[in-house]
């Protein structure tokens with residue numbers, strides 16, 4: 001089982017799966033949230049926004065942003081994820097969804113828009129993963145990433161960021177205990193079991209400052225680098241020169 005298979009198979013709440021829109025979390029609220037990230041831009045976001053754009057959703061999960069891009073009239077969305085479970089779900093909304101590891105990407109500058117939301121901080125080398133994403137983008141195209149913000153590591157009470165003692169404890173727990181702990185966190189701090197499991201279970205959970213991420217964009221030759229509006233995580237995008 002790939003690392004994220006368990007959560008995509010078991011921890012999504014039953015209530016969330018009762019209709020297709022919710023299953024992919026592809027509803028008006030999500031689309032609005034998605035577009036909020038770009039509201040300062042003047043490239044994609046003059047109407048008709050994503051219409052006609054060739055897009056890549058790298059680390060798509062079950063496909064909530066794939067679905068948003070489709071609803072925003074992208075001409076094509078390719079979606080990949082290393083989790084088979086995620087792709088089994090995503091394939092239901094996108095035939096161009098496949099199992100793949102970001103680290104295996106080869107240079108292929110074909111996309112107008114590359115999105116990688118909440119993914120590269122789970123790889124063993126996020127900076128390298130970032131370059132892999134850039135290697136898929138056309139000149140003049142946009143890359144958008146979401147990564148964890150170092151400033152909010154405290155919220156996870158030692159299970160994320162340094163020191164790592166709590167991480168060791170987490171790794172020693174049975175699945176049942178892990179889910180119990182997620183339930184406790186959800187009751188205490190809000191959110192749901194799936195969200196907490198998603199935050200705590202991955203082997204790698206790197207977090208960054210916005211200055212660090214801005215530097216990556218700069219090093220790779222992006223201009224127009226902008227921070228999105230979701231305060232808790234870092235959402236950043238730029239245009240490849």
Ligand SMILES: C[S@@+](CC[C@H](N)C(=O)[O-])C[C@H]1O[C@@H](n2cnc3c(N)ncnc32)[C@H](O)[C@@H]1O
Pocket residue numbers: 003004005058059060061062063064065080081082083086100101102103116117118119122123198
């Ligand atoms: C937190 S989920 C985010 C999913 C989706 N982007 C979203 O916002 O709903 C992280 C996803 O990244 C995928 N992932 C992690 N490392 C990956 C890699 N090296 N290559 C491809 N996918 C990866 C996981 O399988 C998981 O589905």
